Amino acid sequence: MEHGQVPPFVPGGDLTVGVEEELMLVDGAGAMLGLEAVPLVDGLREAGSPAGVVTGEVYADQVELNTPVCRSAEDVRASLRQLRTAVVAGGARPMAVGVHPTAPFGGAVLVSSPRYDRILDEYAGLLRTPTAALQVHVGFPDERTLMRGYRGLRHHLPLLRALAAGSPYWHGIDSGQATARAAIIRSYPRTTLPPLLRSWDDYVARTEAMTAAAEAPDHTYVWWEMRPRPLLGTLEVRVMDAVPSLAAAAGLAALVQGIARRAVESPDPLDLSDDVLAVNDQRVVRHGLETRVVDVDQGLRPLREVASRVLAESRAVLAPDGLAAPLDAVEALLGAEPEPDRQRRLVDTGGVPTLLDDLVARTVDLAG
Incomplete structure (x- = not known):
């Protein structure tokens, strides 16, 4: 296979599901551990x-x-x-949150590997x-089925976010913002919403053109917020905060x-354009569920209304x-206090330490 070429598709299952969950490791006060986390x-x-x-991850x-x-x-x-039980039993204090609330700018401690160094x-x-x-x-049995999933999931990435x-x-x-993580991620190269594609050949052509332009080693250096993973036979949805x-x-x-x-x-009979999908997403980044978006039928309506329909479907x-x-x-998420509002309320009533304690407590609540 040539440098940067998309590999052949490997069947990945019949709509199976798997998760990669990133967790931050913090000290007793909720601060990132830095180099202390390495061992x-x-x-x-x-x-x-x-x-x-x-x-491990790029962050130490x-x-x-x-x-x-x-x-299932x-x-x-x-x-x-x-x-999570194994992580806690191993002596760690994990925190699941999209952005550490108090980590200072420039305070990230990074690890080295050939991929990470590049x-x-x-x-x-x-x-x-x-x-x-x-x-x-989500696993798919073939490229055609995957691209059907790609079209449908692409429309609803703002809802998932x-x-x-x-x-x-x-x-x-x-x-x-409702999710500052989205604003940070958007500053990274080749990290965008997935483009409108009609076929697997479109995906291959688009990805190979990007890797060639970037002189990137392979297709995994294209970080769309949903991307096909040919060697896994999956679509990887990357848009959600921990x-x-x-x-x-x-x-x-x-x-x-x-x-x-x-x-x-x-x-779906229609596709949202890249521009409209980007506007939908930006409104969500700012307001979370409390906004309106263009739906798949091209109508503008409250996102909570869209959420109820998609949940029922x-x-x-x-x-x-x-x-x-x-x-x-x-x-339950749709009926509860939105997470950004909850975090702001905790800070208003108890200060940032209360928020940090709450995030850790809910992460280690293994019945939650």
Whole structure:
């Protein structure tokens, strides 16, 4: 295979689901551990089991929990519970949040590897603030089916971002955003919303042109916020903040699985343009669920209305196979105080230390 060429597609399952969950490691006061985390992370790498794998990340004080390929989001939840348990048992204090609320600008401590060194050289001074994501993979049996899933999920990436949005604070101040993580990620090269594509050939051509222009080694250096992973046979949804609640993480994985399944069975007749999708997303970055977006029928309507419909559609396609129960957590998200509002309320009433304690407490609440 030539340098930068997209590899052949490897079948990845029949709408299976898996999760990569990034967690920050903090001290007793909720501050990032920095270099003190290095031996801890080295030990946690051994915490994997049949439930999944714990790996390090570009940030020295962060781990990534990787579930196996799962049939259902219930299985995802069970895996993440065991992996979070192993992290805590290994002596770590994890925090699930899209941006560490108080980490100082320029305070990120980075690790070295051949891949990370190349990224750091290209990013220069951009990797200055620790961020963490909830990344969901959906497996597909072939390229055509994957592209159907791509079209349907692409339309609803702003909704998924809104449901997970929970990083209003950065550098100890209120950013004014529902998710400051999105603003940080957008500063990175080749990190954009996924473009409108009609076929697998379109994906290959677009990706190979980008890697050639960037002189990047391979397709994994294109960081769209949803991207095909040919060697895994999956679509990787990268748009969501890390969330403290296990139930919410599983529910969001189920929603991704449901949207993908419906897109395969009943493709949307229309596509949102790149420009309109970007406007939808920017409104969500600022306001979370409390905004209006252009829906797939080109109508402008409240995002909460869109969310209710998409949730119902996902239940309808997942319920026949007994896969819909985790969606109850998404319904709970829609009925609860929005996460950015909760965090602001905690800071207003108890100060930033109260927020940091709350984020850790919910992350280690393995019944949550």
